[in-house]
Amino acid sequence: MLQSKDYDKILQFVVSIPPDTNNYRKKVLDQLKDIYGYNYMTFFVADNTGNLGNPIASNISNYYLELYNQYFYKLDIFRPIDTLSRSFKQKVVSVTDMMSYEQFVTTEYYNDFFKKMNLHYQIILPLILDEKILGVIGLFKTKEEGEFAQKDLLVLNNINKHIASNLKASLFIDNIQNENFIFKNCAYQAHLGILVLAQDLSPLYYNEVASQICMDIMSCNSAQSSISFVTNIIYEKIMNRMFNHIILHDSYQIRIIPQIIPKSNGTIETVYIVYLSDSEKPIGKILDKMDNIYSFSNREKEIIEQIYYGLGNREIAEKLYVSIYTVKSHIENVYKKMGINKRVSLINIINEISYTI
Numbered sequence: 001m002l003q004s005k006d007y008d009k010i011l012q013f014v015v016s017i018p019p020d021t022n023n024y025r026k027k028v029l030d031q032l033k034d035i036y037g038y039n040y041m042t043f044f045v046a047d048n049t050g051n052l053g054n055p056i057a058s059n060i061s062n063y064y065l066e067l068y069n070q071y072f073y074k075l076d077i078f079r080p081i082d083t084l085s086r087s088f089k090q091k092v093v094s095v096t097d098m099m100s101y102e103q104f105v106t107t108e109y110y111n112d113f114f115k116k117m118n119l120h121y122q123i124i125l126p127l128i129l130d131e132k133i134l135g136v137i138g139l140f141k142t143k144e145e146g147e148f149a150q151k152d153l154l155v156l157n158n159i160n161k162h163i164a165s166n167l168k169a170s171l172f173i174d175n176i177q178n179e180n181f182i183f184k185n186c187a188y189q190a191h192l193g194i195l196v197l198a199q200d201l202s203p204l205y206y207n208e209v210a211s212q213i214c215m216d217i218m219s220c221n222s223a224q225s226s227i228s229f230v231t232n233i234i235y236e237k238i239m240n241r242m243f244n245h246i247i248l249h250d251s252y253q254i255r256i257i258p259q260i261i262p263k264s265n266g267t268i269e270t271v272y273i274v275y276l277s278d279s280e281k282p283i284g285k286i287l288d289k290m291d292n293i294y295s296f297s298n299r300e301k302e303i304i305e306q307i308y309y310g311l312g313n314r315e316i317a318e319k320l321y322v323s324i325y326t327v328k329s330h331i332e333n334v335y336k337k338m339g340i341n342k343r344v345s346l347i348n349i350i351n352e353i354s355y356t357i
Contacts, residue, residue, distance in 0.1 A: 002154050009035055010155060014162050024170035028137070028163060029058045036155065040119060040140035045171065046133045050080070060140075064117055075109035078124050078136075091160035092153050094123045121147050125156055127164040134167050192351070193276030195227065199269050201235065203227050213252055213276045230254075230276075238272060243310075253277055255310065277354075283308055286353050294337045303330050307343065308350055 013035050017027045025043045032038045040059050044052040052073075055065050073079060077098045090097070095104050104110055114120070120143040127135045139156075141148065193210030197203060206214075206227060214226035217233075234256060237247055247254040255275045260268050286308075287301045296304065299320075306316040313331070317324040335341055338349065 002151065002158075006151065006155060010158050013159055017166065024166065025056050025135075029056070032137075032139070033058060036152075038139050039145075040117075040142075042138040042140075043135065044138075045135040045167075050133045052136060060117065064113075067113065072109060072113045075107070075113070077104070077107070077109060090126075091157045092123055092125055094148065094153070095121070118142055121145075123148050123153070123156070125160050125163070127160065127167055129164050129168055134164055134171070137163070193274075195230070195274040195276065197231065197272040197274060199271065201231055201238065201272070203231070204271065210274075210276055217249060217252060230274075234274065251278065283350075286350055289353050290350070294334075296334065296337070297330075300330050300334050303327060304334060304346070304350075307331075307346060 013031055016031050016035075017024065025045070029041050029043055032041060038058075042055050042057045042060060042065070044055045046052050053069070055069070057065055068076075077095070078093065095101060098104075114122075117140075119140045121141040123139050125137040125139070126133065127137065139148070193213040194205075194207045195203065195210045195214075196205040206223075211223040211227070214230045215221060215223060218226040218229040220226055233249060234247065234254060237256060243256050243258050247256070253276075257273045257275070259271050259273055261271055283305050287296075287304060290296065290304070291301060302320060303316055306319060311319065313324050313327045317327045320327070334346070338346065340346060340349070
């Protein structure tokens with residue numbers, strides 16, 4: 001049974017590692033070592049299919065981690081982790097939950113891998129939330145250190161859920177940071193100006209091209225002032241829900257795309273992605289280049305042009321004085337010639353070709 005000083009240590013562990021901590025997994029292993037004295041540990045994370053990978057370790061060399069990943073994971077008595085954890089419904093699982101130590105020391109896994117690291121005892125913490133495996137912590141002891149005590153199991157059982165909850169939050173934060181890095185890297189190199197506005201139309205992000213275009217539109221050298229100026233220009237368009245349409249202003253064209261994104265508190269929010277580009281590249285030249293590749297009819301080119309300007313099928317039918325079924329038929333022919341099946345793919349190809357003109 002745990003005593004008050006054991007709960008004090010548990011509290012110390014819990015408050016020492018918030019989920020937004022950089023290198024969360026390393027901090028967990030560091031605190032397990034500093035507070036509880038565990039010397040040999042591993043920490044794996046699971047992918048969306050439950051496969052474990054990307055291990056970090058304390059006092060176990062990369063050489064043995066690589067050996068494990070290459071071969072010995074197949075012999076690990078705790079694999080597959082997700083099946084094991086559901087079977088036992090335990091937050092801490094030891095070797096003796098699987099087999100006796102007399103049996104364990106006769107296995108290939110023990111003799112050709114475990115023993116070579118001078119390790120003898122092992123327990124694992126399957127980190128599971130909502131029946132989904134997030135990762136696994138392995139803790140090991142040498143024969144000289146002795147077996148894990150009952151108090152070890154009780155303590156680890158108490159901190160398992162905390163580690164799992166914070167790991168989920170940490171992985172979520174890491175994923176957002178990675179996606180943000182990829183987005184900003186792509187946006188920085190894009191030929192288009194990209195301006196992202198929050199629901200209240202305050203700027204969340206803009207790339208260098210957007211900054212230059214906005215300063216050119218306002219004829220000033222202040223990026224912040226020019227972004228606000230352009231936001232005011234498109235305010236009415238957003239309020240009137242004029243999305244996906246091309247808005248011409250001076251020598252530039254502006255397209256507004258709304259996006260619904262989930263927030264960390266479980267709600268959703270609308271953001272507006274504004275694309276700014278030079279309108280001096282007429283759609284006619286783009287269509288001529290596309291025609292050389294795909295051999296469109298004149299009517300197909302007319303419809304592609306209207307799609308580019310953001311019109312829906314009914315609007316195109318009304319503008320060209322044809323039935324909506326005729327429009328749909330021509331669009332299907334266009335998709336077939338181009339080997340695509342989505343409107344957004346057509347717009348992307350048009351934009352890609354525009355960069356080459």
